[in-house]
Amino acid sequence: MAKVALYNMEGVKTGSMEVSDSIFCAEVNNSVLHTVITNYLANQRQGTQSTKTRTEVRGGGIKPWRQKGTGRARQGSIRAPQWTGGGVALGPKPRDYRYSINKKLKKIALRSALSAKYEAYEIYVVEDLKMDEIKTATIAKMLKGMEIDSKALIVTAELDKNVYKSARNIKGVTPTYVDVLNTYEVLKHDKFIISKEAVAKIEEVLS
Numbered sequence: 001m002a003k004v005a006l007y008n009m010e011g012v013k014t015g016s017m018e019v020s021d022s023i024f025c026a027e028v029n030n031s032v033l034h035t036v037i038t039n040y041l042a043n044q045r046q047g048t049q050s051t052k053t054r055t056e057v058r059g060g061g062i063k064p065w066r067q068k069g070t071g072r073a074r075q076g077s078i079r080a081p082q083w084t085g086g087g088v089a090l091g092p093k094p095r096d097y098r099y100s101i102n103k104k105l106k107k108i109a110l111r112s113a114l115s116a117k118y119e120a121y122e123i124y125v126v127e128d129l130k131m132d133e134i135k136t137a138t139i140a141k142m143l144k145g146m147e148i149d150s151k152a153l154i155v156t157a158e159l160d161k162n163v164y165k166s167a168r169n170i171k172g173v174t175p176t177y178v179d180v181l182n183t184y185e186v187l188k189h190d191k192f193i194i195s196k197e198a199v200a201k202i203e204e205v206l207s
Contacts, residue, residue, distance in 0.1 A: 004123050006196070009131075009138065011145015017125055017196065020203045024118040026111045033183065035101065036109035040184045042097045051091030054079050060086070106183070107206055113186040114202075122191050124148075129195035131162040139167045146193075153189035155181060157197035178202055 001018040002025045008014050054060070060079025067074050081089040117123050124146055131138060143152065151172040156163055159177045167175040174189060178201045186192060194202075 002118060004118070004125050006125050006127055007142075007146060008127055009129070009142055011142040014127060017199075019118075019125075019199060020207065023111050023203055023206050024114050024123070026115045028112045028116050028119070029108055030112075032105055032108045033112050033187070036106055036183050037187070039099065039101050040182060042099065045097040047095045047097050049092045050094050051088040053089075053091070054081060054087030057085070057087045109183040110181070110186070111206055113183045114192075117186065117192045124191060124193045125199055126193060126195050129154075129156055129163060129193075129198075130160065131166060134162050134165045136166050136169045139163070139173070140170060143170070143173070146191075148191050148193075150190040151188070152191040152193055153185055155192070155194040155198050157195055157201045178205070 002021050003016045004019055004024070005013055006015045006017045054077065057079045060077035064075050064078050065072065075083075077083075077086075079086045081087055114123075126142070139154070143149075152174070154163065154167050154173060154175045156175070156177045158179075164175045167173050174185065176185060178198050181202070
């Protein structure tokens with residue numbers, strides 16, 4: 001089985017642990033990764049963009065000049081799209097960008113993302129990632145011990161408010177938990193820090 005480094009809350013390496021080959025050493029499927037990430041980003045779009053058509057722009061009720069005899073092009077309204085201050089032709093309107101993909105693809109993508117992190121030696125497992133109080137300095141000390149100064153994703157098995165509130169104040173660090181873990185967040189961050197309990201839960205969910 002594959003092995004990853006094991007750390008304590010001080011950021012000191014204490015050993016290593018075995019992880020599932022089918023999840024952390026799977027083939028990286030770039031096609032599925034692209035499909036899932038595109039879907040995730042589309043679902044995040046608010047779709048509130050809007051422009052006014054010529055019927056919605058105020059004014060323009062009178063014909064600017066007579067049809068013939070002026071030598072100028074015929075015009076019916078000063079709010080037509082070719083006029084400054086006119087309506088927008090074929091502009092965007094509010095819409096829903098969401099669409100769904102099947103769960104099987106999402107699992108394949110997450111396995112691929114985790115495997116890519118494993119291949120790049122960017123996975124750090126913390127033996128007991130728990131805190132009795134909210135203290136950002138504790139998380140900062142752990143990251144310093146691991147020599148991590150880039151974007152990092154910290155994953156716990158369940159929502160741990162102490163860990164979440166302690167880590168969210170650090171620039172580039174995003175705390176989350178297994179139930180809401182997604183492929184985009186895994187690939188977006190340079191380092192993947194996960195509790196030992198969360199590894200077991202991920203292996204249970206993705207197996």
